[in-house]
Amino acid sequence: MDGISPxxxxxxxxxxxxxxxxxxxxxxxxxxxxxxxxxxxxxxxxSYKSSKKWxxxxxxxGPQVIxxxxxxxGIVDIxxxxxxxxxxxxxxxxxxxxxxxxxxxxxxxxLRDVFTxxxxxxxxxxxxxxxxxxxxxxxxxxxxxxxxxxxxGNCVGVPTVGGECNFHSSYDGNILVxxxxxxxxxxxxxxxxxxxxxxxxxxxxxxxxGRDGIHGATMAxxxxxxxxxxxxxxxxxxxxxxxxxxIEACLELMATDxxxxxxxxxxxxxxxxxxxxxxxGGVGVELDLDRVPAREENMTAYEFLLSESQxxxxxxxxxxxxxxxxxxxxxxxxDFAVVGHLTDTGRMVIKMNGDVAADLPIDPLALAxxxxxxPWTPSPKLAEVTSDSVPAPDDPLAALETLMGSPDLCSRRxxxxxxxxxxxxxxxxxxxxxxxxIRVQRPNGEVTNKGLAITxxxxxxxxxxxxxxxxxxxxxxxxxNLTAVGALPLAITDNMNFGNPERPQIMGQFVGAxxxxxxxxxxxxxxxxxxxxxxxxxxxxxxxxxxxxxGAVGLLERFDGSVxxxxxxxxYALVLVGETRxxxxxxxxxxxxxxxxxxxxxxxDLAVEKRTGDFIRHAIADKLIAACHDLSDGGLLVALAExxxxxxTGAVLEDVNGKIAQHAWLFGEDQGRYxxxxxxxxxxxxxxxxxxxxxxxxGETGGKELILQGSSLALxxxxxxHEGWFPGYMAAx
Amino acid sequence: xxxxxxxxxxxxxxxxxxLALEASFGRxxxxxxxxxxxxxxxxxxxxxxxFSYGDYLRSGAMAAHSPIMxxxxxxxxxxxxxxxxxxxxxxxxxxxxxxxxxxxNASLKFICRDVHLRVERADTAFTGGYQKGDxxxxxxxxxxxxxxxxxxxxDRLEGEGQVxxxxxxxxxxxxxxxxxxxxxxxxxxxxxxxxxxxxxxPHPEDATHxxxxxxxxxxxxxxxxxxxxxxxxxxx
Numbered sequence: 001m002d003g004i005s006p007x008x009x010x011x012x013x014x015x016x017x018x019x020x021x022x023x024x025x026x027x028x029x030x031x032x033x034x035x036x037x038x039x040x041x042x043x044x045x046x047s048y049k050s051s052k053k054w055x056x057x058x059x060x061x062g063p064q065v066i067x068x069x070x071x072x073x074g075i076v077d078i079x080x081x082x083x084x085x086x087x088x089x090x091x092x093x094x095x096x097x098x099x100x101x102x103x104x105x106x107x108x109x110x111l112r113d114v115f116t117x118x119x120x121x122x123x124x125x126x127x128x129x130x131x132x133x134x135x136x137x138x139x140x141x142x143x144x145x146x147x148x149x150x151x152x153g154n155c156v157g158v159p160t161v162g163g164e165c166n167f168h169s170s171y172d173g174n175i176l177v178x179x180x181x182x183x184x185x186x187x188x189x190x191x192x193x194x195x196x197x198x199x200x201x202x203x204x205x206x207x208x209x210g211r212d213g214i215h216g217a218t219m220a221x222x223x224x225x226x227x228x229x230x231x232x233x234x235x236x237x238x239x240x241x242x243x244x245x246x247i248e249a250c251l252e253l254m255a256t257d258x259x260x261x262x263x264x265x266x267x268x269x270x271x272x273x274x275x276x277x278x279x280x281g282g283v284g285v286e287l288d289l290d291r292v293p294a295r296e297e298n299m300t301a302y303e304f305l306l307s308e309s310q311x312x313x314x315x316x317x318x319x320x321x322x323x324x325x326x327x328x329x330x331x332x333x334x335d336f337a338v339v340g341h342l343t344d345t346g347r348m349v350i351k352m353n354g355d356v357a358a359d360l361p362i363d364p365l366a367l368a369x370x371x372x373x374x375p376w377t378p379s380p381k382l383a384e385v386t387s388d389s390v391p392a393p394d395d396p397l398a399a400l401e402t403l404m405g406s407p408d409l410c411s412r413r414x415x416x417x418x419x420x421x422x423x424x425x426x427x428x429x430x431x432x433x434x435x436x437x438i439r440v441q442r443p444n445g446e447v448t449n450k451g452l453a454i455t456x457x458x459x460x461x462x463x464x465x466x467x468x469x470x471x472x473x474x475x476x477x478x479x480x481n482l483t484a485v486g487a488l489p490l491a492i493t494d495n496m497n498f499g500n501p502e503r504p505q506i507m508g509q510f511v512g513a514x515x516x517x518x519x520x521x522x523x524x525x526x527x528x529x530x531x532x533x534x535x536x537x538x539x540x541x542x543x544x545x546x547x548x549x550x551g552a553v554g555l556l557e558r559f560d561g562s563v564x565x566x567x568x569x570x571x572y573a574l575v576l577v578g579e580t581r582x583x584x585x586x587x588x589x590x591x592x593x594x595x596x597x598x599x600x601x602x603x604x605d606l607a608v609e610k611r612t613g614d615f616i617r618h619a620i621a622d623k624l625i626a627a628c629h630d631l632s633d634g635g636l637l638v639a640l641a642e643x644x645x646x647x648x649t650g651a652v653l654e655d656v657n658g659k660i661a662q663h664a665w666l667f668g669e670d671q672g673r674y675x676x677x678x679x680x681x682x683x684x685x686x687x688x689x690x691x692x693x694x695x696x697x698x699g700e701t702g703g704k705e706l707i708l709q710g711s712s713l714a715l716x717x718x719x720x721x722h723e724g725w726f727p728g729y730m731a732a733x
Numbered sequence: 734x735x736x737x738x739x740x741x742x743x744x745x746x747x748x749x750x751x752l753a754l755e756a757s758f759g760r761x762x763x764x765x766x767x768x769x770x771x772x773x774x775x776x777x778x779x780x781x782x783x784f785s786y787g788d789y790l791r792s793g794a795m796a797a798h799s800p801i802m803x804x805x806x807x808x809x810x811x812x813x814x815x816x817x818x819x820x821x822x823x824x825x826x827x828x829x830x831x832x833x834x835x836x837x838n839a840s841l842k843f844i845c846r847d848v849h850l851r852v853e854r855a856d857t858a859f860t861g862g863y864q865k866g867d868x869x870x871x872x873x874x875x876x877x878x879x880x881x882x883x884x885x886x887x888d889r890l891e892g893e894g895q896v897x898x899x900x901x902x903x904x905x906x907x908x909x910x911x912x913x914x915x916x917x918x919x920x921x922x923x924x925x926x927x928x929x930x931x932x933x934x935p936h937p938e939d940a941t942h943x944x945x946x947x948x949x950x951x952x953x954x955x956x957x958x959x960x961x962x963x964x965x966x967x968x969x
Contacts, residue, residue, distance in 0.1 A: 150843050154874070155784040157745025241743050241787025333742065420845045420874040422939050422946060423782075425749035439945065445748045560944050 004029055012039035018370060025364045033302045033350070033358045040268035040306060041275060042370055044535050049370040050501040051533045054514040058528045059521045064490055065529055071192060072113040072264065074529025075185070076491045078555050082442065083187045084452060085119035088127070088180035088495040088551035090534035094235040095177040099144025104152040104238040106179045108310050111156060112264035115247050116313065118191040118254050119183025120443040122424060123436060124153050126163040126179045127456040127495065127549040131172030133407050138167070139733040141175050148238075149179065150418040155240035156247065159427055160419035161436025164456050167407045170464075173539030178495040178532075180551040182454055184443055191254060193263040194280035195316045198344040200260055202274070202285060203322070204337045205329050206246050206312035209270070210295035212236050213308025242311040242334070249332040250313065251443060258321035265312040271305045273314045274340075275348055279366045287340035289352040301350060301357035316342060376507035379467050385585035385599030387664035396666050397706060397713040399593050400637050403667075405721030406592045407729070409634050414726035428559050429453070432646065433566075434481040434630050439559040451559030453487035455552050459633065460545035462601035465586050467509040471516030471548045472604045476671060478552035479524050480630040483613040484674060485562045486620035487554030489524065494531040494550055499543025501535045509546040510535075517548060523606035526552070563620055565629040567647030570702040572626060573681035574651060576636065578612050578673030579694045582664025588634050589667035602669050609672045615691050616674050624684055631673040636698075637666040639675045641706065645719055650703035656696060677701060734961045736762035736777040739805065739821075741796045746782035746819065746938065753938035754779070757954035767799040776961045777814045778805055780821030782874070782936060792835060792877040793823030802828055814858055814961065815930045819875055822922070822932035831925055831932045832890065833882035838875070839915025845874040847946075848913055848935055850921050851901040854894055857924065858960040859931045862952025868905045869898075870949040871940040873913055878934040880916035880923075887918055897922035897931055 009019045012035055022030055022038050030038065040046055048055065060068035066083055067075035073087035091106025111121050126149055131138045153160045158181070195202075213236035253259060261281065263273040270292070278285040289304045299307075317325055322338060329336035343349070350358040393399035403409050416431035428451055429437035440450035457478040463470030475492065482489040494517060499506040521527055537544045556562055584590050585599025619625050627647065629639045644651055657665035678684045681697040688695030705712045736754050738747050747764065754762045754777075763773055767785075772778065785796035796802065802824070809815045809830055817825035825831045838844055847870050852863040863869065882890070890896055899919040902911045912919045914934070922933025937950025 147842070154843055154845075154876075155743070155745075155787065157783060239787070241784060241789065244745065244784070245742055417846050418843045420843070422845060422872050422874055422936070423745055423749070425746075425752055425939050425942075425945060427946070428944055441748075445751075447752065 004035055008035065012036065013043060014039055018042060021368055025361065025368055033305060034360055036302050036306050037271050037358060037360060040271055041365065045267055046272055047369045048533055050372050050374050050535060051496065051510065052371050053373055054511055057514060058518050060527050060529065062525060062527045065527055066187065068527065068529050069531060072116045074491060074493060075117065075190060076529060076553065077187065078450060080448065081187050082440065083185045083190065084182060084553055085114050085117050085185050086180065086182040086493055086551065086553055087113050087530035088178050088456065088493045088549065089113065089532040090495055090497060091177045091179065092175065092497065092534050092537055095145055096141065096175050098235040099141050100148035100151065101235055101237050103145040103148030103177050105236045105310055106177050107149055107152040108238045108240065108243050109266050110179045110181045111158065111243060112266065114181040114183040115250055116191065116262055116264045117185060118189050119185035120251060121158045121181050121183045121247065122426065122441060123182040123438050123454055124158050124160040124180065125436065125454055125456050125551060127458065128163065128165040129171045129176035129460065129547060130167050131175065132169040133167050133729055135172045139730060143730065145177055146415050146418050152238055152240040154420040156244045157423050159421045159423050161421050161427060161438060161454060162431045165412055165415060166460065168460065168545060170545045173542065174537045174544050176497050176544065176547055178549045180456060180493065182452065182553060184440060186443055189254065191259060191262050193261050193277050195261045195277040195283055195342055196281045197260060198283060198342050200316050200319060200342045201322055201338045202287065202340040202342065203315045203317055203325065204292055204312065204339045205315065205334055207239060207242050207309055208293040208295035208335055209304060209307050209309045209312065211299065211303055211307060214303060214306045236308050236310050238310050245332040245334055246311055246313065249329050249334055253325055253328050256324055258317050258325050260316040260318055262313060262315045265314060267308065269306060269308050275362065277314065277316065278348060279362050284343035284345035284347045284362060285340060286343050286349045289350060289357065291337050291339045293335040293337055301352045305350065374501050374507045375504045376511050377504040378508050379512055382465050382600045385590065387582050387584050387661045390584050390590060390594050390663065392661065392663040393593060395711060396637065396663065397708055397711055400641055401713060401718060401721045403588060403592055403634050403638055404641055404718060405725050407725060409588060409638060410725035411723045412726065413723060414730060428562055429485055429564050433564050434484040435487065437485050437556065437559065437562045449558050451556035451562055453482045453485045453554040453556060455481040456549055457481060458547055458549045460547045461586050461597065463513060463548060464545040465599065465601045467512030467546050468516040469601055469604060471513035472520045473601065473671060474548055474550045475517055475520035475526065476604050476609045477630065477632055478550040479526055480613055482552055482554030483617050484628045484630040486617060487556045488617065489526050489552060489554040491527050491529045492521065492550050492552045494528055494548055496531065496533045497537055497544060497547040497549065498535050499538045506543055513546055513548045520606060524610055561621060563625055563628050565643050565646050566627055567643045567649035567677050567701050568626045569649055572677040572679060572701040573697050574699040574701065575676050575678055575681050575684050575695055576673065576698045577616060577676060577688055577693060577695045579670065580660060580665060580668060580673065581670050582660040582668040583670045584664055584668055587667060587669045589663065602671050604671050611691065612672050612693050615688060615693050619684060619687065625676045625678055627677040629675050631675060632669065635667040635669050636675065641718055643675065644706060644715060645722060648715065649701050650705045650715055651699050651701045652707040653699040655709055656698055734758050734776040734958060734965060735760065736779055737765050737772055737775040738762050738779045738781055739765050739767060739801055741767045741785035741799060743785045743787055744781050744783035746936065749938045750779055750781045753941040753954050756941060757958045765801060767801050770800045770804060772804050772808060776965060777816065777957065778808060780817040780824050782819030782821060785820055785824065793820055793827040796824045797827035806830060809930050812929055816859065817932040818936060818938065819934055822934055823877065825930060825932045830930050831923055832886050833880055833923065835877045835934065836879040836881050837877050838879050843876040844913050845872065846913065847872050849901050849903050849911060850898040850935060851905050852898055853896050857928045858964065859953060859957055861960045862956025866905060868901060868903065870947060871935045871937050872946060873935045875934055878914040878916065880920040882917065890923060893926060895924045895926065896920055897924050898933055
């Protein structure tokens with residue numbers, strides 16, 4: 001074997017210290033194949049070496065938690081023998097290089113993480129960040145990413161029930177594509193990845209292996225530069241049809257007792273799946289690459305091990321179960337090959353053409369996986385922006401119209417109409433509201449009365465201004481969105497997107513964000529059950545805004561108990577629940593109307609959030625609330641406008657802002673608030689006050705316009721501003 | 734009455750269809766795998782939505798050559814009622830059971846949204862739950878739903894009353910704005926010349942529950958249940 005030069009080590013993204021550790025573990029120099037295995041296993045993407053120290057501090061347990069982080073996805077008990085399985089994962093760098101395939105395979109990968117555990121995927125979500133609309137690449141990236149997410153999800157037949165999308169120039173060279181899948185499993189039929197039983201067959205199923213995606217994990221662990229286009233061959237190509245077959249075949253096999261352990265081949269493919277399975281189960285594994293179904297000729301061991309070809313799974317079967325399993329995969333016309341067996345040697349031995357291509361000790365490699373305590377500096381706190389320093393608009397309703405037609409607040413219909421959000425026939429709350437809601441089906445397709453609410457949230461501009469407070473806000477907004485549809489929030493998955501952790505200020509953002517998530521999850525009994533870290537989101541030294549995207553799931557004991565944001569008709573009272581102080585720092589009003597991005601983000605009071613949300617949820621359950629919307633971007637007036645458009649019902653606002661300046665009252669982004677439509681305002685207000693929660697009637701529904709102090713804005717005009725921006729922007733390209 | 738649903742690799746709305754049929758027919762349909770060569774004795778055969786064979790060659794083209802489709806065709810020719818929805822409509826066109834073809838949407842994008850359909854005639858086994866001219870609200874979810882046929886065929890379809898449903902405004906008006914995919918003459922669904930085969934792009938099965946998409950499609954299933962029961966009674 002040729003010698004490994006320092007250049008080759010560097011090309012594999014390994015430091016000289018890490019290479020020395022490899023020499024120590026092996027007691028010899030690795031060959032190129034072995035070096036490749038180390039490089040992916042120790043990549044930031046697979047090893048979490050910069051983030052591990054901090055992730056360990058997150059709350060991950062609770063009575064509802066069946067399985068926290070560390071497996072393919074998190075699992076939470078939803079009663080009646082059922083469990084919800086979910087995770088969110090990034091596919092940022094591939095999506096920037098090749099938006100359609102990057103986004104599509106992001107969806108494919110997260111689906112596999114969920115059905116690997118025995119769950120039928122029942123809903124998808126996503127969190128997307130693009131560069132400034134003015135950037136020349138943005139339109140192309142939006143178009144490709146949305147088509148890719150739709151192309152994959154629509155074909156596999158899993159509804160995409162919501163998501164979020166922002167624009168900001170910090171993402172010009174580094175977009176974020178975070179995809180989330182939610183699945184349902186029978187609690188007593190969950191499958192894990194720990195391989196056990198020396199001698200048990202190791203089986204490869206799914207698509208054949210090609211040369212695509214080699215070194216994807218390493219790419220995902222490096223900064224971008226002008227040459228990133230040349231990395232296009234490292235992006236994988238998705239085949240949603242095969243994925244659909246794989247879902248059905250795996251679930252069919254999972255109904256038998258054939259499987260000991262199962263793991264999808266995601267980042268770092270065959271290497272990481274076999275390694276992780278053996279490592280978790282404390283066994284060794286021997287693979288014969290000559291038996292791996294190949295799509296191309298003359299592939300080397302290095303290529304087989306590092307390929308990220310999609311739609312592949314690795315399973316350990318019970319002895320003698322091969323025929324049962326093979327018959328199922330034959331029925332679904334998928335490749336099936338026994339490629340090796342487990343051993344008791346504690347080593348991963350890879351054979352090819354009768355030779356040993358790699359021979360690595362499993363535990364030492366796993367245990368020696370690097371963990372860094374990277375230097376970090378806390379983000380400086382920013383000054384409050386007071387409302388008197390922010391000009392009031394001449395006409396608040398005109399300012400509303402501008403905001404509702406701005407890139408970050410306009411309707412996302414252009415996006416979600418390209419996603420099949422109805423397949424499976426269980427969609428209760430469609431995209432466009434606070435959270436998607438689906439009726440729960442059992443994995444065998446039988447219907448239940450339960451509902452699941454799903455949301456993804458983060459406000460990156462808050463996180464940039466104050467990572468800790470911003471991350472806290474991301475968690476509470478997710479929690480509020482679930483609450484606002486009437487669901488009991490269960491748990492979250494966090495998708496941590498940050499810049500280069502080797503820079504202390506970026507590491508400081510990460511540390512702050514973890515602290516914020518921890519505080520919020522602790523206070524709300526809202527543990528983190530799965531997650532993903534994406535670092536090095538920088539191009540030419542410019543980092544993205546810190547973006548800890550939160551995916552969250554809540555439970556409705558009855559799906560027919562959910563409410564939406566649409567105003568239900570004329571004659572309802574509008575009640576604002578929660579305290580308004582008029583916080584304009586980092587608000588969209590400040591950015592879009594006053595042209596300033598500054599100040600501290602709105603503070604989060606976790607105790608108040610909890611109290612207010614619990615009150616709202618009970619009031620929904622008690623049928624006191626006919627429509628509900630959480631207040632977030634754009635504040636009170638934007639929330640009302642969204643409710644009005646959704647229900648095609650206008651409203652008259654009362655003049656009740658008291659001592660707070662009117663523009664701060666209407667557009668401030670104070671947290672912990674909900675706007676609700678009710679039949680009986682008095683009853684709700686007094687119930688809220690009895691619970692120690694501020695609540696006041698602010699108006700009434702009716703007509704086809706919004707009326708404020710004698711001036712009015714027709715819903716039709718508002719609708720064309722709100723619906724017009726996205727299609728207009730995309731068509732202008 | 735008994736219904737059968739044909740399941741291809743890549744079908745993905747067979748469960749939606751099963752739930753809708755079960756609710757109206759009072760019994761679960763038989764799920765028939767595409768490799769089967771025989772069908773049980775059924776009153777209705779449904780070809781559901783999805784991406785059969787990934788739609789990789791052309792939507793519905795490969796499924797049309799599945800072993801089971803020979804049997805579906807034979808049954809249809811013998812007068813058994815056949816409903817094809819979305820990908821199922823594409824498959825029925827590809828097999829020649831229905832005229833025309835479904836091309837890429839005019840927008841070139843996948844479209845998932847509620848549309849309104851005008852019922853062009855209420856005297857078939859599929860539409861007994863509606864009055865002629867009724868408007869139903871049901872969703873579409875497709876990439877290739879742009880109905881195309883040559884002018885002579887379109888004129889013949891219109892002349893013979895084979896247009897089943899058209900995309901329309903909520904008040905029933907046929908307008909370009911209400912046509913989601915560029916279909917010729919706003920055609921959303923057509924019958925064969927014996928009126929025992931119906932293909933349509935929209936998904937009535939996803940509008941059969943008040944809280945899950947509304948009830949716009951419910952009369953279609955209830956109407957089929959009633960008509961097929963009557964036919965069965967008459968034959969017995």
